[in-house]
Structure formats: structure tokens, C-alpha cells
Amino acid sequence: MTPDQLLAPPAIKLPALRSAVTGLPAYVPGRRSAGADIAALASNESHYEPLPAATAAVAEAAGRMNRYPDMAAVELRERLARHLGVTAEEVAVGPGSVGVLQQIITGLCDARDEVVFAWRSFEAYPILVELAGARPVRIPLDDAEGHDLDAMAAAVTDRTKVILLCTPNNPTGVPISHGRLEAFLQSVRSDVLVVIDEAYVEYADAGSGHDSLALYRRYANVCILRTFSKAYGLAGLRVGYAITTAAIAEGLRRTALPFAVSALAQKAAIASLDAGEEMAARVSLVKQERGRMTAELEAQGWTLQASQGNFLWIRADEQLLARLVDAFDAAGIMARVYPGDGVRITVADTASNDRVLRLLSAHRPLPTS
Template sequence: MTGRRDVVASLPLYKQGAMPTSADVVKLSSNENPYPPLPSVVSALTGALGAINLYPDMGAVRLRSALAQRYGVAPGNIAVGAGSVEVAQQIVHAVAGPGDEVVFAWRSFEAYPIITLIAGATPVAVPLTAGDRHDLDAMAAAITPATKLVFVCTPNNPTGTAPSAAEVEAFLTRVPADVLVVIDEAYVHFNRRPDAVSGMDLFRAHDNVIVLHTFSKAYGLAGLRVGYAVAPEPIADDLRRVSVPFAVTDLAQTAALASLDADRELSARVDRIVAERDRVTAGLAASGWPVGESQANFVWLRAGDDTARVDAALRDAGVLVRAWDGEGLRITIGTPEADDRVLSVLAGIREVIG
């Protein structure tokens, strides 16, 4: 068929976490918040339903102003999109094209190579270390005169690992000033590493740093799609230029604003998820699984050649996780009841496979 771009025809489809087919199936495949929206957020959304016949504020002025006040930056530093992945795509389209390179760790967020190829740029995937961490030395070495952009996903999806502030600062000293570094902090609220890197601290200290955040994870608004970047104003201006008009709906903006006003309640929920994550990690380790320390709302189980077998056992028990055959499984932290089912299945299969 004529009219098709070869690069698009060859793209891998982004793989959504498996969807349940019955009520007794537990979905732990998409890193969703297991708790329903807060009553205050639902109330705000209910009040906004009467205006859905109207276009949203394309500039998201109120939301950008609220975020700017929170971080002590100018509203012009904030760009919004339909989830942080759409903002990441804005960044790639704004700065990279044919002949340019985009560097990222691998395995990391699956969208990075896809959005790079769509822009006509070349993805440069740098393998993780043996401990499933960003190899920042290798990433610095991978930067060439063609490099326009580097993504640092922290905590990393799907491994949950997070670099220290000192490690990223040392990395930035090796990055040319004209190369943008995106600190993708989709899971930042769950990071309890004492020396964790802060994207906002880096943004304030470096002219070539962009920070990505989302309302999908900790705030539990995955179904409404709203994320944002904190970027140097000229870059943020360009992100708005390449963004899809009206992509962030009025309902999404309303829910995000209401969520910012409910920090105390949401922080308590995040603390519950972190405590549950630590319980699941300890339970897996007690069963003999080689599970690393995660700083996200999921755990990474490196199962290697046993990955498909473990995934099948979980599916047979009505548990859906995200598996990469030959590598491992990413298991989202759910309710205690859902997690107990995971621990029971994995303890049993560990006895079988040794």
C-alpha cells in the first residue's frame, strides 16, 4: 500500500498491561494506583461534568499556575500533556529529528524508542548494569555530536531502581551543555532512597535539565491522562507548539487541581503503597526469589528463562502482571489481598523450579 512510512510500519506497538476478563482476576500489570479517587476529587469532577460540551483551556492556565507556585518556578516553565508519555513525545518532537540521536537506558520505559522513531530520530539504548540500574558511565560514553536528548528514568520502569543524587550530578558533568537531559520521575512519590536524586534540584542547577511528572501513579488519575514537564522557558514554549491542541481535558485539569489540594490524603495512600511494596519484597525474598530493592509502586522479578512459566502460573491463579519473556516480570503493588495471592503463587512455584 502506498502512503505508508516504513519506519511507522516497522514500529513495535506499545503494549498495555493485560486486561482482566472476569471479576475474580487481579490486574497488577499497569502500575495503577489500587485505590479509587478521593471523594474530594470525585466531587470536583462531578461539578465539572456540566461543562463537557465546551473545549478545555488549551493553555491549562490554572493548573500550570498551581504547579508553578508549588515548585517556585514561572508558569512559563510548565508544559502539560495527556500523561507524561505525551509530554515526553512533545520533547522528542521539539528537539530531535532525522540524523539526531536520543539516548536512554534499556530496559526502561517502552515508549522511549517508539516516540524517538516516530520523530525520525535514532534511538540509542544503553544496557542496564547487572544490578538492573542505569549505567550512567556507559550512557555518558554513548553521547555523540548527534545526540540531542537523554532520558533518565528514575525510579526506572520496569526495574524500580533509582540512582543517587551524586551519581546523576556526576553524569551531568559529562553531558554537553547543548544536550537536554530529561529526568523522568513518573514514580518519584514512591522513592524512599535517602540520597535520591531530585529532578527539581537538578532543574534549578542546570540549564539543560527537564523534569517529567505525571498524575497517573501516586495521584491515581491514570484514566484521565494528565502529566507535565518543568523545563527552561524556551523549551516549554516549544513543547506547547508541538503539543496536540486540547489534549488535556477540562476533567483532567479539574482532577489534577483537586488532587494538588488533597496532598495530605494522597501522601497517606502513597505511604500505604510503599509499606505494602516493602512487605511484598520481603515476602518474595523469603521465598528465595532474586528480587531487588524497588523505589516505585511495583517490584521487578528477574526470572530469566523461567519468566514465561512464572507468568503462566500467575495467570492460572487469576493474577495479571507484565512479563518480558527471557527477562523478568514487573508486578504492580495492589491491595494486600491481591498481593497475598501473588506471594502464595510465587512461593509455590519457587519450590517447583528451585
């Protein structure tokens, strides 16, 4: 050993993140509005203010926010149970549906287990799976921008623990029909949990998709996942829930971060359920605007699938996508861009939607020969 080596300080080993964490893709949220003239259409939030009953419930509960919330969310679970015709034991609550989904994957998957889902779909799916040490199995969408259920069924192996079905699918808006979904459930092993992610179900037209509660009552391996973030307008409070067997629901409550759903969120969710007719009226207006935009864009020459969410999806190659990104930025419109795939645009108020229509009219696709 040289004199310099004898005098050199010992190497310091610093704390390091798990390789599973450093290798994760970052979740990319919709960009936030930076001014009054910006149309924030990237995050699929409700463009309406919270329901008045929810605002009043939050104001009333705020005076007790020095106390911990009910960790078991008993009152909310009982209200949801009455709303859906299930028991409170079959309901698990978490910080948004993505929080509940993390509880599901944590509760069911060991290292190297597999989770099957369509792609492209909700961007958090592969992140949550990899964080749990499980393996994400991405199945490409079919030509109609929907789930390729045959390919998903064929991808199930002995290591498959969970299948995620996003319907209507985010970001494409395409639902899964009841018949196709039931045939899929009949083909899947009964020990694989099939999670039907219905974040946008309130925006779906009657008869366009499936009856998840009927399927849940028929198939014990079905889990329904829903949220108050979209149609109910509580995105900032973070509350979602799952309907599943009492045994699985109990496991989800065990894996939940303690006190993750605030008392304000629980009270607002209950008040929002009680104001269901007002929420439905707002949803109806969004659906009217969605139909109007779809018809006009198709008249402009755009090819769209019939979205059943509160958003529209435009498939675009890299050249068209780059042109649209520049145009949206220049116009002060925040849309959600998926590199290599397309752009998702939230349906909002009429004035914002008209801005989108004018922009896309000026950048309509070139006719094919």
C-alpha cells in the first residue's frame, strides 16, 4: 500500500434507493393551469366546482381537523353499501382509486408474481406493479383502441395474480361490453383477481358497457374499483373505493396507509352520494358536450373512437403529435400527450371545448388518397 493510500479517507457508502425504485418510470400528471387564459384539459378533472353539499360538509368537518379521521371509514362504507346494494364488509376505502389499487397489488402480489393489463391504459398500472416487486404484463390494445381480451386471457400464467381492466379505458375512452367481459371471466382461473377499474363509469352511456355489480355477484374473483375524483368532483380530496369479497376487502384495509383518507374527504364523499341527482345532471351536460365535439371533429376529418369517458382520444403518429403539441402550447390549451401514441383532451365547459375545436380545425389531418 502506498503512503497516499494510507492517508486517503475511507470510502463512504451512502443510503441508496432500491433498484426497483430507481428503475421506475415517473408518473406524469396532467400539467397544471398557470393563468386565467389557460384551458386545463390534461387531468380529466370535473370542470364544475364541488357540489354545494360537499363544500358544506367539508366546511362543517374542518372545525374538527385536529382529530384523526375514522381509519375504517365506517360511515362512508355503510353509505356506499346502501348505494350499491352490498354490505359494508365488502367495501374498502383508500386515497383515490389509485390508492386502493396499490392496496390490492400489495395485498395479493409477491415478488415476481404477474399483473396483466392492457396498454396503453392508466399510466399508474406498471408503476404500482413494479413497486411491489411484481411483473407488469402489458397487452397491446386492439385495432379499435379497446382491450384485446383474447390476448389478455392467453397471457395468464401460473404466476398471474391480478388482471386490470380499465373500462371505459383511460386514455382511449373505449368500454368493454357486458357479453365480452363475462366471456372473459368464464375463461380466467377463479383464483386470479379481476379488477374492473371504473374511474369514468358515470360518464358512460347506458348500455355501452357492462354491469359490474351483476358480474361481481356472479363471479367471486371480481373486484370493482371506483373513485370520487372524476364525476363527483373531489379530485383534490383523494377518496376511492373497492367492492370485493369480505375477505379481500379486509385484507385491503390491513394494507392501507393508516388514516390515509381524511375526515373531510369522507364527509364530502357521503354528501356527494346524497346529491346524486345533481351530479347526474352535471354528467349529462358533459356527455352532451362530448357528443357535440365528437360530431364536429369527425366532420373535420378526424378519426375518433366513441369515448365513454369525460375526454376524447386522438391517435397520432410522431409527426402529427409534434404539430399538435406545439399548437396546443401556443393556444394555451393543456392537453395530455402520450409520446408515440396520441393526445387525450378533457371535455370541459363549452368555451374551452370551442377553443379545442377551432385549434383542431386548423390542424386537421391531411386527406388520404
